[in-house]
Amino acid sequence: MTAAADLILYNGDVHVLTDTATPADPAHSAVAIRDGRIVGLSNDYDAAFRADTGTREVDLGGRVVVPGFVDAHTHLAVLGKHGVHADLRGADSPAAATARLAERARETDAGWVLGFGYDDSQWSAALSTADLDAVSEARPVAAIREDMHTATVNGVALAEHGDEMPAADVGEDGRIVEDAVEAVYDATDPDLAGTRPLIEAAQREANERGVTAVHEMVRDSHAPRVYRELDAAGELSVRVRLNYWADHLDAVLETGLVTNHGGGMVTVGGIKTYTDGSLGGRTAKLSEPYADAPGETGQWVVDPSALAALVERADDAGLQVVAHAIGDAAVDAVLDAYEDAGERRHRIEHAELASDDAIERMADLGVVASVQPNFLKWAGSGGLYADRLGTARREASNRFADMLDAGVDVAFGSDCMPLAPLVGVHHAVTAPADAQRLSVTAALRAYTSGGARAGCREDEQGVIREGALADLTVLDASPWEHADAIADEVGVSMTVVDGAVVYDGR
The missing domain is CATH 3.20.20.140 (Metal-dependent hydrolases)
Structure with a gap:
């Protein structure tokens, strides 16, 4: 007798995204899941035979199902800082960025004033030391560009930490790059207690965006411990592949870590270098x-x-x-x-x-x-x-x-x-x-099975088939039908990781 499913998603439009897959496959409208694995891919009628009184059944209302997104390059601890410090994403001018930093300064009474994520590529003027001096002339202020290789700092930050910044990486008007930016990171990196809320905030955002697995780049961070503690507590809702920075190579070798080691939701990736x-x-x-x-x-x-x-x-x-x-x-x-x-x-x-x-x-x-x-x-x-x-x-x-x-x-x-x-x-x-x-299909494959292959898990991740990990993303509209405006017209309705619904925005 076939064991009942824990979860059945039905009345969906399931796209397995194989090389020969057509944009729509009416034969696949339901996915049955048990113990974190896909146990059935079928039509609604056949899926119903896998249900019993303990099965959760979810009517997708015709929504599109694709393999869970695998983001092959992330910095979740940094992403979490957008929710804790000043979020500079979308700021359209130095004045807009400065206003957000000033608001953050008013919320806190000591230490660094930090902002993350500005993109000045379309600005008519550059962010400068004078702009950030207006935020505070008593506290160090730093605005980190979204590429994380570039930042702007105020006069206090230069006075207190300039001797830690290579002169070649410090430009005019407080603009700093590379190792000079690392000096800011070194001075502001959170402790273990401060890292956990950053990871939790980033995890929520990942779930809302349909991300089921990340390849995380970690350096001088408590994030690996936080991921493992969340996993042990059953609170990690995104799979994490840890890529350790090259300056941790000796420690990685001493502890005997090897690519693909690990279990549960956290595995070892490799060694990250610039x-x-x-x-x-x-x-x-x-x-x-x-x-x-x-x-x-x-x-x-x-x-x-x-x-x-x-x-x-x-x-x-x-x-x-x-x-x-x-x-x-x-x-x-x-x-x-x-x-x-x-x-x-x-x-x-x-x-x-x-x-x-x-x-x-x-x-x-x-x-x-x-x-x-x-x-x-x-x-x-x-x-x-x-x-x-x-x-x-x-x-x-x-x-x-x-x-x-x-x-x-x-x-x-x-x-x-x-x-x-x-x-x-x-x-x-x-x-x-x-x-x-x-094409839409090729792009989706690169964000699903492509990431799985980069992480050496293509046999069970980034695919929808029996035996695969039950990691799925449900979209509220068809990207094939909105190919010219996917970012504006297609959203994430539901995210399933390891057989559990970790986000439901229906």
């Missing part, structure tokens, strides 16, 4: 100068020789390497380092300016392109890429279609800019250049 910086801060490493700064080609955060040594150590120890590389020179350096590595499914994070040769090498080496489709918001004719790179390189950025055509494994993530898979899918589907643009 190579270069960001386009917004002009620190991404390019082979040709920036269009708006002819003498500059960016900088190495980790130079190629150090990168190669790190990759060799991590690879020999059975650890996947997760390497940030944005500029074309940085992408080439990472591929050089991976040339003789083992088959660990190593990754390049961002890969925004991968050349034709680099894309071919990624396919040949089996390197995963862990990319951010939401970055395409800067790829329009009047956007950040046009300013920094000029037309030709702008149109050759983030070439997701070319990557897939070449046989590269593509995984989508958000970098929490914002944590919103449907926004990323929207930008991939409506990208300005053919080489960037994907």
